[in-house]
Amino acid sequence: MSEADCLFCKIADREIPSTVVYESESVLGFNDIRPQAPVHILFMPKRHISGIHEVTARNVGEAGALLLAANEVAREKGLSEAGYRLVVNCKADGGQTVDHLHLHLLGGRRMTWPPG
Ligand code: 5GP
Numbered sequence: 001m002s003e004a005d006c007l008f009c010k011i012a013d014r015e016i017p018s019t020v021v022y023e024s025e026s027v028l029g030f031n032d033i034r035p036q037a038p039v040h041i042l043f044m045p046k047r048h049i050s051g052i053h054e055v056t057a058r059n060v061g062e063a064g065a066l067l068l069a070a071n072e073v074a075r076e077k078g079l080s081e082a083g084y085r086l087v088v089n090c091k092a093d094g095g096q097t098v099d100h101l102h103l104h105l106l107g108g109r110r111m112t113w114p115p116g
């Protein structure tokens with residue numbers, strides 16, 4: 001199910017090209033167009049959910065599948081030993097710029113804390 005004018009729905013529908021690195025029935029993982037680390041992959045449900053604030057008992061399975069996908073790809077990319085960061089930005093104060101739930105996998109360099 002795709003939402004009109006949603007950039008990431010268009011990526012899920014392959015209307016807009018992306019470099020896909022993971023795909024399952026419900027999840028797509030693709031390289032971020034402006035990588036902030038040597039590995040920067042976005043994992044999203046193929047079905048439109050506007051953000052983490054919209055996760056409910058009904059769709060938590062799709063949200064949880066993002067974690068499984070990110071951990072699997074992190075292992076494949078050799079990040080498991082050194083570690084990595086998973087980020088979900090929520091709405092304006094959280095820094096969300098695309099209103100379709102996605103999980104960032106960042107790795108391959110040492111992260112700092114607190115984030116900016
Ligand atoms: P947010 O700020 O919403 O957490 O993350 C949105 C992310 O999507 C940003 O890191 C941005 O670089 C990425 N992004 C925006 N437009 C595109 C696009 O058209 N293709 C890809 N692959 N990534 C995008």
Ligand code: ZN
Pocket residue numbers: 002003006007008009010047048049099100
């Ligand atoms: Zn969408």
